[in-house]
Amino acid sequence: MEPLLRWPAKVNEIPKEIFAREDVYQLELENIFYGPEWHPVAHTGELPNNGDFKTINVGERPILIVRGDDGEIRTFYNACSHRGNLLETRVSGNAAEFECPYHRWLFDTRGDLRGAPGDDDFSPSYCKEELGVPTIRSAEYLGLIFVTCSDETPDLESYLGRVKSALQTTLNGDGRLKLLGYQKVLYEVNWKAYVDNDGYHAPLLHAAFKLLNWQGGQGEQYCTENGHIGFESELKVPSGTDFLNDPSLIEFKGTESSLGSAIASTFPITVITKHMDMINIRFAFPRGVGKTEVHYGYFAHVDDDEEMVRHRIRQSSNLLGPTGLVSMEDASIFHRIHVGNQTPGNVAFQKGVKYEDRIWYDFKQNDEAGNLPRWEYYRKTLGFDREEL
Known part of the structure; x- marks a missing residue:
């Protein structure tokens, strides 16, 4: 029997057709969303x-x-x-x-x-x-x-493994949070392209980094064998704030650990972020092959005083929501990615790629190669055989 598709031999290449095919999407539903995942x-x-x-x-x-x-x-x-x-x-x-x-x-x-x-x-x-x-x-x-549709899913803490550290950082240490509100958006993009993000693009795509003269520092990212990604890096205080009506919007008011950026991304599609004083859980799910619905949940810590709660609300809604100052370009890029991925061929990751014949798991914070172990887990989960080099 002819295989469903042929996966490229090089580990940094992904076939575009997986973003566009209905039969692949149905396989994803059964093996990933309804399979042994939390x-x-x-x-x-x-x-x-x-x-x-x-x-x-x-x-x-x-x-x-x-x-x-x-x-x-x-x-x-x-x-x-x-x-x-x-x-x-x-x-x-x-x-x-x-x-x-x-x-x-x-x-x-x-x-x-x-x-x-x-x-x-x-x-x-x-x-x-x-x-x-x-x-x-x-x-x-x-x-x-967490929920799972499978009785075969391992216990949650074993499943999370190394990414528990990133979850502790993004959930403010102890997870004692209170809801501030939601923003809900429907992106015109396949779910895998939505979550296939990286640190490489941030200062290049998002104009706010240039306008604010926002510089990063030291950091790291890693990916587990079952596709979870952890990311943490320094984020220096912006210096180009003259164009803002209220520069206090981008001040750090929390603990010293807030002076940075942290992400915990659990396979397959959830992203939890803590940038500056923002705590954001992005609950997402596919709406067919070509659409992804995302519910941005914004949180404060239960011990926050009234001033800190107000500060978190202002940062959350103004900076990193679907129309935020920092991330407003995402929706346009998602749509362009989806349209472009209807063409034949492969996408190829380049930034931070050390090898083309094997997978590794630790990366610098701006390496797009940090997504490759997740793609390898995806490939194996769906049973796609890799071609030989």
Whole structure:
């Protein structure tokens, strides 16, 4: 049988067709999104009160996360246990119960079925206690809630491995966060191109680095064998602030560790960042082959005073959101990447590439080669054979 596609022999080359093909996307859903991987879907700081809920997707499967009336956070597939109707359509909110509008089956915040009209005439095997909202396996690390669609996924801490260090940095040390707000965007780009980012492009693409005379310093990045990326570098205080109406926007007000940039990117698609005093979790999922939906969640630490909370809000919404001063060029570039990747051939990573015949795992902070171990894990997960050199 002819293979689905041929993967280039050189480790720094990626076939463009994987960004455009529907059959590849379907394979990704089954092997990655519904396979033995852990996916961040929420942070406990988003659900501080009993009855708080949030909805998100893993691949194309809808997920419902709820803090029950007993204070416990539970994760469910967002589907009625009766006929599979989408149970909750809101992105977030607070509820005492969830009612399916189709046949008015009613569930409580623990997911238990509380009532079903006409149940005196149901099938002989009907059992209300067995028809709660379907659950999905979950685990938590520093308040970050992960789910997996597979029973074969290893325990969460073993799965995270070395990237736990980057998660501790980006989640402000102890993960005790409170939600400030969201921004939601739909990018016209394949999900892999969205997350296939690097430090190489930042001072070259983003005009704010030049306008602010923003300089980086020493740093490092690494990638684990199962595709997680950790990044941390110095970030010097900008000196070109004359054009800003309020230069305090880009001041460092937190601890000394905030004087820098840190990223934890868990495979396949989640990115968590801590730049200056901003704490940002980007929950993302594919919307088919050519679109990626991203929910930017902005956070403060629970011990922040009122002034620090206001400062984090201003930095978060003005600098690194989808229309932020620093990152506003991303949406345009994503679309151009997607259009360009409809052409034949391969993309080729160059910056920081030491070898073309083997994978390594530690890099300088601006090396685009830091993404190559993730691509190798992706290739093996989907079963694509590499051509010989």
